Amino acid sequence: MKKKDIKVGQIVAWIDPASESSGMFTVIKKYAEHVLLKNSASEIEAPYHELQFLEDTYCCPSCGNIDIEEQGWFYVNSPNTAINDMVEESPIWCSMCDFTLSSSTNCDEFLKIKMQ
Ligand SMILES: [Zn+2]
Secondary structure (H helix, E strand, O other), X not given: OOHHHOOOOOEEEEOOOOOOOOEEEXXXXXXXXXXXXXXXXXXXXXXXXXXXXXXXXXXOOOOOOOOOEEOEEOOOOOOOOOOOXXXXXXXXXXXXXXXXXXXXXXXXXXXXHXXX
C-alpha cells in the first residue's frame, strides 16, 4: 500500500511478516516511512508496504482473524520450503477458532456484516 492511499482514521489490514499478530487496525498517525496502528488488542508501528486494503485481504468469516492458513505443496528435498502449489479444494484453517472453514471472506465484507 502506498502512503498516498492511506488516511488517518482508515481501517487497514496489517500483514505481520512473522505471521503472528496480523489484523485489522485503525491508522492513528502517518510518518515518512511508517504508520502508527491501533486496535483493541495492541498498538504497533508498521511500514507502508506491509499494509493492505480490506477488500484485498482474506479473513476468517467467524472471528475476523487474518492469519488463516491453507494447505500447500513443497519439495521435500529442497532446502527452500516455499510453497510450490496449493492443495486443490483444501479447507482453510483458523487458529483462533481452532477449526477448519469451507471458505474465507474478505475483511471488508466481514466488517460490513459485523456492523449490521
Ligand atoms: Zn476464526
